[in-house]
Amino acid sequence: MPGRVAALASKEVRELLRERLVLVGMVIMPALIMILLGGLEGAAIHKTVEETGRPLHVAIVFKGAPTREDLALASLIAKATGFQLAGILQGSPLQLLSKGFDGVIVLEPGAASNISQGLPVSASIYVSTGSLGPSATSLYRRVEGALSRALQGVVAARVRAVLPHATPGFLSNPVRAEGVIVSWGREIPVEKYAGYLLSLYAAPLALLILITSATQVGAISIGLEREARTLEMLLASPVTSSEIVVSKILGVSAITLLGAASFGVGLAVYYKLAVRALGGLGLSIGVGLTAPHVAVAAIVVAASLYVAALLGLVLGLGAEDVRGAQMVANYLGFLLLAPYILVFLGLPLLPSGPSTALLLDPLYPPLPAVVGVYLSRPQLLFEALAAEAAHIVAWTLVAVKLLEPERLVAGIRLGFLLRGRRT
Amino acid sequence: MPGEAVVLDGVWKVYPGGVTALRGLSMRVNFGEVVALAGPNGAGKTTAMRIIAGLLTPTRGVVSVAGANPRAAGVGLRRILGYLPEDAGVYRRMRGIEYLRFTASLYTGDPREREEMIRRAVEISGLGWEDLNRPMGEYSKGMKRRILVARVLMTNPRIVLMDEPTAGVDVEHAVAIRGLLRRWAHERGAAVLFSSHNLMEVDVVADRVYIVSGGRVIAEGRPQDLKEEFKAETLEEVYLKAIKSPAPGGVVNAG
Numbered sequence: 001m002p003g004r005v006a007a008l009a010s011k012e013v014r015e016l017l018r019e020r021l022v023l024v025g026m027v028i029m030p031a032l033i034m035i036l037l038g039g040l041e042g043a044a045i046h047k048t049v050e051e052t053g054r055p056l057h058v059a060i061v062f063k064g065a066p067t068r069e070d071l072a073l074a075s076l077i078a079k080a081t082g083f084q085l086a087g088i089l090q091g092s093p094l095q096l097l098s099k100g101f102d103g104v105i106v107l108e109p110g111a112a113s114n115i116s117q118g119l120p121v122s123a124s125i126y127v128s129t130g131s132l133g134p135s136a137t138s139l140y141r142r143v144e145g146a147l148s149r150a151l152q153g154v155v156a157a158r159v160r161a162v163l164p165h166a167t168p169g170f171l172s173n174p175v176r177a178e179g180v181i182v183s184w185g186r187e188i189p190v191e192k193y194a195g196y197l198l199s200l201y202a203a204p205l206a207l208l209i210l211i212t213s214a215t216q217v218g219a220i221s222i223g224l225e226r227e228a229r230t231l232e233m234l235l236a237s238p239v240t241s242s243e244i245v246v247s248k249i250l251g252v253s254a255i256t257l258l259g260a261a262s263f264g265v266g267l268a269v270y271y272k273l274a275v276r277a278l279g280g281l282g283l284s285i286g287v288g289l290t291a292p293h294v295a296v297a298a299i300v301v302a303a304s305l306y307v308a309a310l311l312g313l314v315l316g317l318g319a320e321d322v323r324g325a326q327m328v329a330n331y332l333g334f335l336l337l338a339p340y341i342l343v344f345l346g347l348p349l350l351p352s353g354p355s356t357a358l359l360l361d362p363l364y365p366p367l368p369a370v371v372g373v374y375l376s377r378p379q380l381l382f383e384a385l386a387a388e389a390a391h392i393v394a395w396t397l398v399a400v401k402l403l404e405p406e407r408l409v410a411g412i413r414l415g416f417l418l419r420g421r422r423t
Numbered sequence: 424m425p426g427e428a429v430v431l432d433g434v435w436k437v438y439p440g441g442v443t444a445l446r447g448l449s450m451r452v453n454f455g456e457v458v459a460l461a462g463p464n465g466a467g468k469t470t471a472m473r474i475i476a477g478l479l480t481p482t483r484g485v486v487s488v489a490g491a492n493p494r495a496a497g498v499g500l501r502r503i504l505g506y507l508p509e510d511a512g513v514y515r516r517m518r519g520i521e522y523l524r525f526t527a528s529l530y531t532g533d534p535r536e537r538e539e540m541i542r543r544a545v546e547i548s549g550l551g552w553e554d555l556n557r558p559m560g561e562y563s564k565g566m567k568r569r570i571l572v573a574r575v576l577m578t579n580p581r582i583v584l585m586d587e588p589t590a591g592v593d594v595e596h597a598v599a600i601r602g603l604l605r606r607w608a609h610e611r612g613a614a615v616l617f618s619s620h621n622l623m624e625v626d627v628v629a630d631r632v633y634i635v636s637g638g639r640v641i642a643e644g645r646p647q648d649l650k651e652e653f654k655a656e657t658l659e660e661v662y663l664k665a666i667k668s669p670a671p672g673g674v675v676n677a678g
Contacts, residue, residue: 007528011517018516229512233574236476236506237529238498405478 004239005247012251016221019322026213026259033209034266037202038273055082058103058143059096061089063124069112073154080150097128097182103143115158120176121151125190128182140179140190148175202270203370206263207301208340211308211363214256215333216326218312221248223325226316231408241403245313245396252309260305296381300369303388307362310395311336317402336363359387362395426453427487428582428614429475434484436470436638444470446638447484452616454581457608459629460618461662467638468618469509472584475616476506489582502530505580509587509618513567515560519550522559522570523577530578544570544577547603549596564591572600576607583607585617589624601628622658632658634665641665643676 016022060074060083078085083105086096093104106124114121125147127139151174179190188196225231234244315332316325339358358364365384372380401407429452436445445467452458460468473479474486477493477500486493491500514522523544527537545555548569559567568591575583588604589597605628608615619625625632626646634642634649642649642665646658653661 003532004529007525011514011525014521015514015516224514228514229508229510230514232478232508233506233511233571235478236501236504236508237526238501239529240498406480409473409478 005243005250008239008244008247009250009254012221012248013254015224016217016251016255019220019224021322021326022217022220022255026217026255027262030206030209030213030259030263031266031269034202034206034263034270035273037205038266038270041270042273056102056139056142056146057100058083058105058146059086059101060084060105060107061086061093061096062109063089063106064109066107066109067112069116070107070109073112073115074107076154077147077150080153081146083146093124093126093180094182094187097126101128102139103127105143105147115151115155115174120174122176122178123147124178124180126180126182126187140181144175144177144179147177151175202267204340204367206267207304207366207370208337210256210259210263211304211366212333212337213259214252214305214308215312215315215329215363217252217255218249218309218314219316219319219325219329220312220322221252221309222313222316223319223322226319226325227321235405235408241405242400245310245399245403248313249306249309249396249399252312253306256305256309296378296385297366297369297373300381300384300388301366303385303392304363304366307388307391307395308333310392310399311362314395314399314402317399317408333363336361339364340367356383359383362391365391426455428452428454428489429616430485430487431471431475432485434471434474434486435482436467436474436479437482444638445474445481445484448635448639450633450640450643452582452614454614455608455612456630457604457615457617457628459625459632460616460635461620461622461625461632461658462618462635463666466635468635469586470638471635472506472508472586472616472618475582476504476584477501502578503581505575505578505583507571507575507585507588509590511571513559513562513570516558518557519548519555519559519562519570520545520552523555523574526574526577540577540579543579544573547576548573549599565593565596568592569596569600572603576603579611581613583613583615583617585615587619588617589619589621597624604628622662626658634662636666 017027058081060078062070062074065088066074074085077083089096089104089106093106096104104126106126108122111121111123125140125143127143155174181188181190181193183196225234235241312325312329312333315328319325319328339361355368359368365387367384368380369384372378372384429450431448431450434445434448435443437443448467448471450458450460450471460471462468470479474481475488475493477488477496480494488496488500489503493500493504517525520541523541524537526544527540530540531537548555550566550570550573554562554566559570562570568589572585572588575585583604585604589600592600601624604615604617607613608630617628629646631645632643632649633640642653642661644652649661650656650658653664655661655664
C-alpha cells in the first residue's frame with residue numbers, strides 16, 4: 001500500500017506542476033505578492049514629510065493644567081508646526097481623533113521647565129490611520145518629527161539669545177515620546193506595530209493566499225482526472241478510494257508546501273523591505289513568541305492546508321473539468337474565507353460564541369491560531385487545533401465516500417456539476 | 424464451475440435516475456476463450472462491463488468474477504483483471520513511458536517485474552521511443568488507444584475486459600490488437616470479453632458472441648452457429664435480424 005500511495009502521490013505532484021496555472025498560482029505568486037507588498041510598504045515607511053504633500057491636522061493638548069510657560073511653549077510649537085493648540089485634554093485622545101484629527105500630541109505639564117533644564121519633553125503621540133499596513137508609521141514619524149524639530153527650534157532660539165554664535169547640539173532629540181497608532185479602532189503601541197503588522201496583517205494575508213490556492217489545487221487535481229477521463233481506469237486498478245484520496249492530498253500538500261516555501265522567500269524579502277524598515281525606526285516585533293506556541297500554530301497552518309486541499313478535492317468532484325472545478329473552488333472558497341476580512345476590519349477576537357461557531361468553517365481555524373500566537377492566548381491555539389483535527393477526519397470521510405466508484409461511474413453528481421468555458 | 428471466469432445471472436441494473444440499463448442479463452465467459460458483446464447503443468454493454476470490473480453494483484442478480492463478488496473482492500481481484508473503458512483517456516501532459524512506469528508501479532513493487540511489464544507494454548503498443556517520450560496529449564486518437572490497450576495487457580491480466588478496443592485505431596494496429604486478444608485467450612488462457620460495433624471484427628476475433636438489446640441477451644452462440652441459426656451470410660445480418668425480430672420467449676441459443 002505505501003508503494004502505491006507513493007506512486008500515485010508522485011504522479012500527482014508531477015502532473016500538477018506541469019499545469020501552468022498551478023505553477024504560477026502556487027509557486028511564483030506567493031513570493032511575488034509578498035515582495036511587491038514589501039516594496040510598496042517599505043516605500044510608504046520611508047516617505048518623508050516633504051514627500052507627502054497634505055498638511056497634517058494635529059491637536060496639541062495638555063494632560064492636566066499647564067503653567068503659563070507651558071502654554072507659551074505650546075504656542076511656539078503650534079506656530080512652528082502648524083498644529084492646533086486645543087487646551088486641556090478632556091476624555092480620551094481617541095475622541096479627538098474621531099473629530100477628524102490625524103493625530104493628537106498629549107504634553108505633560110511642566111514641559112517648559114524640562115526644556116529650561118535641558119531635559120527632554122515627555123509626550124504621548126496618538127495617530128490614526130484608516131489604511132492597512134505600515135503607512136501608519138509614516139504618519140507617526142511625521143508628527144513626531146514635526147514636534148521634535150519645533151522643540152529643537154525653541155531650544156536653538158533660547159541658546160542663541162544667550163550665545164548668538166553657538167550651535168545647540170546638546171539635545172539631539174528633545175522629545176521622549178510614547179506613540180500609539182490607532183488602526184481600525186485598535187490602539188497599538190508604536191513599538192509593537194511591527195509585530196502587529198506581521199501577525200495580524202501579513203500572516204493572515206499570506207494564509208488567505210495559500211489556503212485559497214490549496215483549495216484551488218485540490219479542485220484542479222480531481223478536475224484533471226475527470227477532464228482526462230482517467231479516473232475509471234484508475235478505479236479499476238488495484239488501488240482503493242482511500243489510497244486515491246490520501247495520495248491526492250499528499251500530492252496537493254507537497255505543492256502547497258512549495259507554495260509555503262515560496263511565500264517564506266517572499267516573507268523574508270517583505271521583512272527586509274517593510275518590517276526591518278520599521279526596526280530602523282526603533283520598533284521591535286513586540287510579540288512574546290514561545291516555541292511551543294509557534295509549533296502549534298505551524299501545525300494548525302499545515303493542517304489547514306491539508307483541509308483546504310481536501311475541500312478542493314471534494315468540490316472538484318462536483319465538476320466535470322478543470323475550469324469547472326476552479327469555479328466551484330472559487331465560489332465556496334471565498335465564501336468560507338470571508339471571516340478573514342474580520343482581521344482587516346479590526347475584529348480578530350470575536351465574542352466566544354461566534355468565534356467558536358466560526359470554527360465550523362473548515363478554512364477559519366488558522367486565523368485564530370495566528371492571532372493566538374500574537375496575543376499569547378494558548379486557548380485560541382488549542383481550540384483551533386482541535387477544530388482542525390475534527391475537520392481532517394470529517395472531510396477525509398466525505399472525500400472517500402464521494403470517490404466511491406459507483407458514484408463516479410454512475411454519474412451521481414453533487415448537484416452543482418459545472419463545466420468551465422474553454423477560452 | 425472450473426473454467427468459468429465471469430458469470431452474470433439474471434443481473435438487473437437500475438441507475439439512481441430511474442434508467443434501467445440491464446434487465447436480467449445472463450452470460451458466461453470461460454478462461455481461454457474470447458467472448459464478444461454486440462448490440463445497439465444503450466443496450467447495456469458498458470454497464471455490464473463496469474459491473475464485471477467491480478465499478479458498479481447490480482440492483483439484482485448474481486455476479487461472479489474468478490469465483491468472487493467483484494464489488495466485495497477489492498484490490499486482489501483487480502490485480503488479475505484488466506479493464507479498458509470505452510471513453511478512457513490519458514494524462515495529457517504525461518509522457519507515454521512515464522504512464523507505463525506509473526501503471527506498473529501500481530501493480531508491483533518489484534523493479535524487475537516492473538521492467539518486464541514496461542517492456543511488454545512497449546511491444547504491445549507498437550509505439551517508438553520517440554513517441555513514448557512525448558506528452559500523451561500530443562498523441563492521435565489511435566495512438567492513445569494503443570497505449571491504453573498496452574496499459575491493460577502489460578500486467579498480464581487473467582481476465583480482460585475491453586470496451587471498443589479498436590475504436591479510432593488504424594487498420595494495421597486494429598489487426599494487431601485483434602491478434603493480441605486471441606493470443607491472450609488461446610495461448611495464455613485468459614478470459615477475454617470485448618464489445619464492438621464492428622461485427623466483422625467480432626466474427627474474426629470472438630469464439631462466442633452475445634447480442635444484447637434492451638439490457639438482456641437476445642442471441643448467443645458461436646459466430647458460425649449464429650449465422651446458420653439465423654440463415655445469414657454475415658454476423659451483421661444476424662445482428663439485424665435478432666434486433667428487429669427478437670425471439671418471443673427470450674434468447675436464441677445457437678449451437
